[in-house]
Amino acid sequence: MVASTQQLATGGAGLDALRATARKDPKGAIREVAKQFESLFMQELMKSMRASTMATGMLDNQATEMATGMLDQQYATQLAGIPGGLADAIARQLERQMGVPASGARGGAGGGSGAVTGAARWAPVASAGAAGAYQAVAVGSGAAAPEAAGATGGNAARFVERHRAAAQAVAAQSGIPAEFMLAQSAHETGWGRREIRAADGSNSHNLFGIKAGGNWNGPVVVTTTTEVINGRAQKVQAAFRAYGSYEESFRDYAKLISGSPRYAGVMQRTDDAQAFAAGLQRAGYATDPDYAAKLGRVIQTTRRLVDQADASAASARLGTSGVTA
Missing domain, CATH: 1.10.530.10 (Lysozyme)
Structure with a gap:
């Protein structure tokens, strides 16, 4: 069974947990959001690849399609978050946008969260595809928005x-x-x-x-x-x-x-x-x-x-x- 930290935070409990994490560890919340987006993106990518591959027609049915979808989800979850991948790039961009000091080596010690302005304001929501998978949900401390938006x-x-x-x-x-x-x-x-x-x-x-x-x-x-x-x-x-x-x-x-x-x-x-x-x-x-x-x-x-x-x-x-x- 997939650990709760590897599941998409599409439900209320998942979002509440992500908000709680953001208050204590903004950088950790950003990394989790980035990892979940990468996982969702990879699922859509694999779905697209399978759809473009000709089926054999012999053993294909709704049950095998469901099993294949579940397998793809497991692959995407396990592969997401690899150093140097899409999640790292997303995390860096979110840290920059949210005003969080850039992380050092991935998974390294130190690098406390420090003062954060509107930290980790993004969290995943249920979506039929990767597009529009994230929305602002105010999971941070509720501090003032960046200068341009606030003023x-x-x-x-x-x-x-x-x-x-x-x-x-x-x-x-x-x-x-x-x-x-x-x-x-x-x-x-x-x-x-x-x-x-x-x-x-x-x-x-x-x-x-x-x-x-x-x-x-x-x-x-x-x-x-x-x-x-x-x-x-x-x-x-x-x-x-x-x-x-x-x-x-x-x-x-x-x-x-x-x-x-x-x-x-x-x-x-x-x-x-x-x-x-x-x-x-x-x-x-x-x-x-x-x-x-x-x-x-x-x-x-x-x-x-x-x-x-x-x-x-x-x-x-x-x-x-x-x-x-």
């Missing part, structure tokens, strides 16, 4: 969805990670709620707060902005660059950062979000003394949103892949 609701996710394609296109050419650009544009505009507009309300499409200096020959928008001068926040009038589209804004930002000697050090730290943000502050991108810390947090939030969008897209593709029930 802006779904606005942050919509902002990322709206500008992600343009950011990725520019990232491929400039070498600046798309998540960094999305995060900085989100920080500068308050996730799109404070975009720079002209007096008549027309949009400048300037997502990065780039001002119109003497070398700018394009259209401008003059508006009031806040600058920190001599340690004090002051309202001043400033001219900002205006673009014909958001993609133009991303391209101009990438040109500025990658082509200016002022930001040469920044381009050398595209592998480290916090170092990238700190480099921008040192180069004088903004006058806010806390700019790097704030941007670093927004980059983390943006990465979680991108990961969630990727997971949703993967789940949707799996649900429409034609798996035979």
Whole structure:
């Protein structure tokens, strides 16, 4: 008989047990969720493979189909959780999304749970297929959700969805990670709620707060902005660059950062979000003394949103892949 820890938590008792585990050991709960998802995925995979194999027709009946299904379930349960497999990848992504410190070696000692924000908020639910097998069930401590979700609701996710394609296109050419650009544009505009507009309300499409200096020959928008001068926040009038589209804004930002000697050090730290943000502050991108810390947090939030969008897209593709029930 399969141990209770190897069964899918599709019932109320299973979910209650998973919630209890999450309160005591968030990392353990995440690993269990990841293992159960891998097991469910492998069951669907084997079901699809058997459905595409021609049956002999001699001894096939409902009883053998049931026995085969039970055997596949046992195989999937026993094979799920092998180091380096799908469960490990899912666990790492969930730890990143939920704000849980990354695990060390699988099964190693130490690595306490520490402070967790919304730890292990995912648990499996009954489903006819692997798609949609998980939903948010608040199995964690009930702490506040990540910054974007708590402060802006779904606005942050919509902002990322709206500008992600343009950011990725520019990232491929400039070498600046798309998540960094999305995060900085989100920080500068308050996730799109404070975009720079002209007096008549027309949009400048300037997502990065780039001002119109003497070398700018394009259209401008003059508006009031806040600058920190001599340690004090002051309202001043400033001219900002205006673009014909958001993609133009991303391209101009990438040109500025990658082509200016002022930001040469920044381009050398595209592998480290916090170092990238700190480099921008040192180069004088903004006058806010806390700019790097704030941007670093927004980059983390943006990465979680991108990961969630990727997971949703993967789940949707799996649900429409034609798996035979």
